[in-house]
Amino acid sequence: MNKATTVRKRFWIPTILFASTGFLAITAVPLYGIIYGYHWHQWIAFLIITFICGLAISAGNHRLWTHRTYEAHWILRLLFSLFSAATLQNTTLNWCSEHRRHHRYTDDNDRDPHSSARGFWHSHLDWMMHEYPSNKTDHSNVPDLKQDKIVMWQHKNYLPIALGMNFSICLLLGLITGDIIAMFLLAGVLRIVVNHHSAFALNSIGHYWGGKSYRSDISACDNPLINIFCFGEGYHNYHHAFHYDYRNGVRWHNYDPTKWLIKALSWLGATQKLKRAPDRKIEAALLEVEFEHTQKKLQKKDNDPSRIEILKKEWKLFFNTIKKWREVDVKISTLNKVEPKPANEINSLNAQVKEFKLSLKAQKKRLRAMLKESDKQSSLSSKINTQENVT
Numbered sequence: 435m436n437k438a439t440t441v442r443k444r445f446w447i448p449t450i451l452f453a454s455t456g457f458l459a460i461t462a463v464p465l466y467g468i469i470y471g472y473h474w475h476q477w478i479a480f481l482i483i484t485f486i487c488g489l490a491i492s493a494g495n496h497r498l499w500t501h502r503t504y505e506a507h508w509i510l511r512l513l514f515s516l517f518s519a520a521t522l523q524n525t526t527l528n529w530c531s532e533h534r535r536h537h538r539y540t541d542d543n544d545r546d547p548h549s550s551a552r553g554f555w556h557s558h559l560d561w562m563m564h565e566y567p568s569n570k571t572d573h574s575n576v577p578d579l580k581q582d583k584i585v586m587w588q589h590k591n592y593l594p595i596a597l598g599m600n601f602s603i604c605l606l607l608g609l610i611t612g613d614i615i616a617m618f619l620l621a622g623v624l625r626i627v628v629n630h631h632s633a634f635a636l637n638s639i640g641h642y643w644g645g646k647s648y649r650s651d652i653s654a655c656d657n658p659l660i661n662i663f664c665f666g667e668g669y670h671n672y673h674h675a676f677h678y679d680y681r682n683g684v685r686w687h688n689y690d691p692t693k694w695l696i697k698a699l700s701w702l703g704a705t706q707k708l709k710r711a712p713d714r715k716i717e718a719a720l721l722e723v724e725f726e727h728t729q730k731k732l733q734k735k736d737n738d739p740s741r742i743e744i745l746k747k748e749w750k751l752f753f754n755t756i757k758k759w760r761e762v763d764v765k766i767s768t769l770n771k772v773e774p775k776p777a778n779e780i781n782s783l784n785a786q787v788k789e790f791k792l793s794l795k796a797q798k799k800r801l802r803a804m805l806k807e808s809d810k811q812s813s814l815s816s817k818i819n820t821q822e823n824v825t
């Protein structure tokens with residue numbers, strides 16, 4: 435290979451930023467703690483500001499501006515733009531442009547800015563530190579954001595806003611907690627490092643390890659472990675399947691503070707028009723992946739052709755249920771627009787939806803039982819084969 439072709443131009447500003455903050459976080463931060471100690475209220479201040487800045491990225495840059503999953507009051511957008519600048523993750527305009535490309539061209543090495551197919555290191559940090567054809571600035575995919583005065587104001591004044599926010603956060607918290615240096619280390623250095631790597635982990639770990647319940651054709655995974663540090667963004671497989679949903683943790687019990695924040699703010703009128711993926715599509719995606727998985731396994735073993743036939747029948751049943759469900763959904767949304775609402779009719783249609791859900795649940799159980807049965811038979815026949823070979 436020609437070595438000259440692999441040498442890439444280095445972007446020095448992000449390189450120095452990541453190296454210096456990372457170095458200080460593992461040297462100066464613990465050293466200061468050992469010598470002078472940190473008070474518990476300094477740790478609380480660190481946690482609160484880390485959360486606020488992280489949420490500005492997840493609820494602001496990500497779910498509001500990149501994916502347009504809801505609408506927000508200008509005061510909230512201003513706060514998002516200020517605190518997301520404080521995380522030093524590039525301007526909102528650049529951030530969203532890159533993230534839209536990531537969704538559109540996931541795993542395409544030439545077009546996905548942080549394609550995990552190029553390797554873990556590339557998707558975590560390297561894509562920001564070296565020039566690649568995939569990370570060239572191109573704002574052609576964010577025309578809507580160019581119309582947003584707050585986004586453009588932050589884009590044009592990024593450096594003074596980012597520096598101003600970081601200094602004022604540390605100074606203010608330092609004055610409140612009584613130790614300015616401690617807060618520069620915790621709420622400044624350590625918070626920037628935590629915000630950086632929790633967001634970057636989604637591009638790396640979130641595309642390497644975890645479940646793929648909603649889409650099996652891409653590298654994005656649902657990873658409950660990194661989800662703890664990513665403000666609910668760890669349900670990354672779901673998010674890639676339904677990027678227009680304001681929720682990433684779609685179940686009510688899923689840990690997703692970003693979803694809770696957006697929902698809570700809607701009660702105050704600060705957010706509105708929250709978009710959700712229809713239950714029908716979510717349940718269909720789940721079962722489709724289950725079908726793919728079952729089909730692959732059965733074809734691999736090929737131990738009973740009758741099972742493949744049953745699977746085909748199950749597919750048919752699945753498509754019919756989804757088709758009927760779609761029709762009912764259309765009827766419900768039409769009736770919901772009628773005034774006064776025909777409650778009885780809507781209720782009976784909702785009862786049908788419940789039945790569809792139960793029917794898909796039952797199908798899932800049957801598929802799993804079929805796989806179990808097939809596993810049992812193949813292990814039995816391999817045992818018989820071994821015994822025959824021995825005798």
Ligand SMILES: [Zn+2]
Nearest residue numbers: 536637654670
């Ligand atoms: Zn992704």
Ligand SMILES: [Zn+2]
Nearest residue numbers: 533537673677
């Ligand atoms: Zn996204």
